[in-house]
Amino acid sequence: MKIFRNARLRKQPGLHDILVDGEKTVRIAPAGRLEPAPEERDLQGRLVSAPYVESHIHLDYVYTAMTPEEETKSGTLFEAIDRWADAKNSLSKEEIKERAMRGIRQEMRNGVQYIRTHVDVTEPKLTALKALLELREEMKDRLYLQLIAFPQEGYYAYPGGDELVEEALRLGADVVGGIPHYEFTRELGEKSVKKAFALAEKYDRLVDIHCDETDDPQSRFVECIASEAYYTGLGSRATASHTCAMGSYSNAYAFKMMSKFKKAGINFVSCPTENCCLQGRYDAYPRRRGLTRVDELVKAGINVSFAQDSISDPWYPLGDGNLIHQVDFGLHLAHMMSLEEISCGLDFITENGARTLHIEESYGLKEGGPANFIVLDAGSEMEAIRKRAGVLLSVRNGEIIMEKTPSKLVRDI
Numbered sequence: 001m002k003i004f005r006n007a008r009l010r011k012q013p014g015l016h017d018i019l020v021d022g023e024k025t026v027r028i029a030p031a032g033r034l035e036p037a038p039e040e041r042d043l044q045g046r047l048v049s050a051p052y053v054e055s056h057i058h059l060d061y062v063y064t065a066m067t068p069e070e071e072t073k074s075g076t077l078f079e080a081i082d083r084w085a086d087a088k089n090s091l092s093k094e095e096i097k098e099r100a101m102r103g104i105r106q107e108m109r110n111g112v113q114y115i116r117t118h119v120d121v122t123e124p125k126l127t128a129l130k131a132l133l134e135l136r137e138e139m140k141d142r143l144y145l146q147l148i149a150f151p152q153e154g155y156y157a158y159p160g161g162d163e164l165v166e167e168a169l170r171l172g173a174d175v176v177g178g179i180p181h182y183e184f185t186r187e188l189g190e191k192s193v194k195k196a197f198a199l200a201e202k203y204d205r206l207v208d209i210h211c212d213e214t215d216d217p218q219s220r221f222v223e224c225i226a227s228e229a230y231y232t233g234l235g236s237r238a239t240a241s242h243t244c245a246m247g248s249y250s251n252a253y254a255f256k257m258m259s260k261f262k263k264a265g266i267n268f269v270s271c272p273t274e275n276c277c278l279q280g281r282y283d284a285y286p287r288r289r290g291l292t293r294v295d296e297l298v299k300a301g302i303n304v305s306f307a308q309d310s311i312s313d314p315w316y317p318l319g320d321g322n323l324i325h326q327v328d329f330g331l332h333l334a335h336m337m338s339l340e341e342i343s344c345g346l347d348f349i350t351e352n353g354a355r356t357l358h359i360e361e362s363y364g365l366k367e368g369g370p371a372n373f374i375v376l377d378a379g380s381e382m383e384a385i386r387k388r389a390g391v392l393l394s395v396r397n398g399e400i401i402m403e404k405t406p407s408k409l410v411r412d413i
């Protein structure tokens, strides 16, 4: 038995004590009411949250940012995809595992315990997928890792892409991916979305599609995802990632679609730092922000999570796996600055992400649930977001798997 005392819980007044027995959270009581336990720890009023959920990253790409001669010059998505196409065929499984593990460690040091990663399967040997399947198994006690069979170069734009996605599902990928805006035509993009949903039905998997990652307001594959999710009944098992073009749609079209999204029950993932850097590249001023309509989706009651997308790859040279930065950027770029919106900011990287991953049942800090939680270096949600607070402690199945000391002012002004 262990007690973590004086925790500030999200969205609840006062302080609480958390009693852990083995791998489970057995009681959460107002502070001071629980009998002493053999192991105790005073959290001193710090904010406790369910662990962070990384709902969109490319772990096979991390730490591949190019040398200066090779770096992506235009800053656009399409140049980065071309660069990656040149580089990827010579990578070994061991090298991918080593980099992906560095990415995982970086994220876990910042409070992440659940990751959904895209894995590029447009490579004939499926080397990256095999690397990530091994890591999923090796890490399973410490990390929940979900793998997306993601055809970076398309189902059809890459010859045999559709068959490689299916082979990846047979090998054990959890989620079907796609990239309709990269196919040659609207028709082929539509066909790829239909294929993704057909595969999800055939293999009983989730769907998460890179969708409309462009400023082009003509890119409307999000309607195909909503329609397929609705008519197949896959609903909340489906996710549209990026949907940047929604920031450029007319209000009339966006308004029509909001009710369709709601009916279909699909999830959205926005990657604030990545989207604002990759988009707007063909604009002079005024320059678009590149994000989907986060505030409007949230107001319409549609699930949105924020995610990292890249750590140092041809798409984006920065990124540190600390998801509170995505909340900070996302709230700013989406104009979500009311006290209520800021206080709910952590939802984007916790419970909203868990809904997207379809893990709500086992997720969250609750009596009878797994003892998985993190402790932030802040006394409230508002303070956590304002200071972009770090994570000091990560507890998984009752064990402390990561611990940091708070940063300390050694000499004041």
Ligand code: 17E
Residues within 6 Å of the ligand: 058, 077, 152, 179, 210, 213, 274, 309, 310, 315
């Ligand atoms: N691939 C893609 O299509 N879009 C991205 N933002 C990244 C990889 C990082």
Ligand code: FE2
Residues within 6 Å of the ligand: 056, 057, 058, 118, 210, 309
């Ligand atoms: Fe992505």
